[in-house]
Amino acid sequence: MCGIAGYFGSRPIEPAAIRECLRRMGRRGPDHQATKSWSVDGDRNVVFLHSRLSIIDLDPRSHQPLEHDGRSIILNGELYNYVERRRDLAARGAKFRTDSDTEVLTQLLATEGWSALDRCEGMWAFAFYDERAKRLSLCRDRFGEKPLYLYRADGGLYFASEPKFIAALAGRPLRPNLNHLRRFLVNGYKALYKGRETFFEGLEELPAAHVLHVEARDEKLERYWNPGSAEKADMSYEQAVAGARERLVRSVELRLRADVPLAFCMSGGIDSNALIGIAKREFDFDVHGFTIVNTDARYEEQDMVDLAVRELGVRHTAIPVNPANFLPRLREQVRYHDAPVYTITYYAHQMLQESIAARGYRISVSGTAADELFTGYYDHHLAYLYEVRGDSALHAGSLKAWREHVLPIVRNPHLRDPELFVKNPQFREHIFMDADGFAAYLTAPWAERFAEERFAGRLLRNRMLNELFRETIPVILHEDDLNAMYWSIENRSPFLDRDLYEFC
The missing domain is CATH 3.40.50.620 (HUPs)
Known part of the structure; x- marks a missing residue:
């Protein structure tokens, strides 16, 4: 795990801004810090900053930015199956300078392109610059374990593991997003990732399971993995x-x-x-x-x-x-x-x-x-009772177990009703509970209705997937x-x- 930051655009980044950014990155990577920059066609600048927390191959040879065949990477995270992927590459004649997972990922992308991510298991947020193509690519892991913030300003794109790094490179504080703050105060934490807003205006996160390709006059956002939700009805x-x-x-x-x-x-x-x-x-x-x-x-x-x-x-x-x-x-x-x-x-x-x-x-x-993944919340129990309502024996046994083991410890008044979803499968008031009361403390009216994405047809499965991804x-x-x-x-x-x- 490490810290990354950078910029792609027309603005030269001052050395003082780079020093301040590295200072702020210190906790994410206390073991080594480095930068790399490119001037492209006289009108664009690319800057990479990396702060390393050494986890795999502690030798200085694995410091970043790491370069292979005109392609450079800064990575926050881990490629867990790097041993297997390294073995695949070596079988095809690849040579390695390090024992790091980062070099394996770099060579995979250089030789196989972005389809190589399909065979990678890990958590990551990384920036990858191809000098020949003059293209910056930013990528985030499937579940969004590692953060990657984006901020478009000053004739280009800033990116970083934390907002404070972008503020340092830009040379000014980011403006707070009061709408998102009100969302948090009224609807609570489950409302924060329903859309693309963050706590700063103009700042967004690269979506999980996406790669953003950036060139001089073009950007392209691509999803490289889709979380399936198909049921396996024939599985025992x-x-x-x-x-x-x-x-x-x-x-x-x-x-x-x-x-x-x-x-x-x-x-x-x-x-x-x-x-x-x-x-x-x-x-x-x-x-x-x-x-x-x-x-x-x-x-x-x-x-x-x-x-x-x-x-x-x-x-x-x-x-x-x-x-x-x-x-x-x-x-x-x-x-x-x-x-x-x-x-x-x-x-x-x-x-x-x-x-x-x-x-x-x-x-x-x-x-x-x-x-x-496996259901662990009180409303999951009620959604399960809804799903098995057509099987009288299973429903009766499940309801008995719920009354004996779950009901005594449930405090949310909505979730003490075992037929909550049987009565109304669309009921969600327990999630933004007391929102009207919280809104009354604000100096101006603010309200936002609960919404969820449709990942699956079944109530329980769809709720679990919304919790997992949103x-x-x-x-x-x-x-x-x-x-x-x-x-x-x-x-x-x-x-x-x-x-x-x-x-x-």
Whole structure:
């Protein structure tokens, strides 16, 4: 994981702006910083800046920008299956100067073009400049794990891992987007990624699973992967379990590849403990789990954490919630995030990352996206009851289990009704709940109705996919990335694996 920034356009970028940008990039990459620039046809300038957090091949030979045959790359992220892709290239005669995943990606793109991404598994945001074609290409991974911001101004295009880097290169602050701030205050975090707006005017993110090609007088945005949603009606329960397990095990195996120490974020839930169990039992990995603990009975999971630690035999560090210096810490977090902290959970999450970093780890592994892939939210239970309403025996058994195990812990009044979606499959008021009340605190009227994208025909599947691509996971990835990067840690999410997603 690293930090990247750059510019493509007619404006010369002053050395002082480059120095300031690199200074701001320091936490994303404390191990090495470098720049590269090109003057194109006397009227265009291309600038690359890179700040490296060394994860794979720690040798200076793997510093970036990295060049191959007139093509240069700056990468934030990891190509997890670089070992297999390197083997493919070597079989065709390719030679390598490094042991890095970045060089493998560079050679893949140089020899196979953009179709090579179809065989790449990883998380990434990168800039790729082809000197012969005079073309800049910007690319982001399938699920948007790694950020890449775009800002068109000053006769060109700025791009960077964080808004503050663009502001440094442009030499001026970005103007806050008050409409997006109102959206957050009224509708909450699930409204933030419904469209292309960000917390700054004119600033947008490159969409996940897209590549943007930029030339002197032309831009072309292309989607390189479409998330399918077709159901596999002929699959048995046993096949579903075995197939999901096989792919999750492989995903964890790939994400254990590193040349630096790796730790696990650990809760009392199934998601993180599935990953920890696989790492420990399948690969004999020396797992060290980190947990935020508190005394609030609504959220406390200590008994489940203790059970997992005991049964799996892993090392464990508990981090108590500490309210000391709350406002100064929150102020610093907001400053670094260039945005409000989306949920207070991520205030505690930063304490977790701080503890992981203090013990010498460079990578944290999290259970992000398990709920969205396998159903884990209260409204998922109700959507499931809606889906099985035609099978009286299955519905009765499911309703009995829901009343016994789920209802006692549900606080949202809408979600305490087991027939919520049976009565109205379009009901979504629980998502922007109390929006009118929040809007009443503003000095001017503001309202925006809930909308969702149609990914699939079934209610449950469509809700899960909206959460995965538009509502919940983009928020979590944003906070995960910035909290980890503040402490110079790379965060990895094994549930966000292409093969696992497409199977499930």
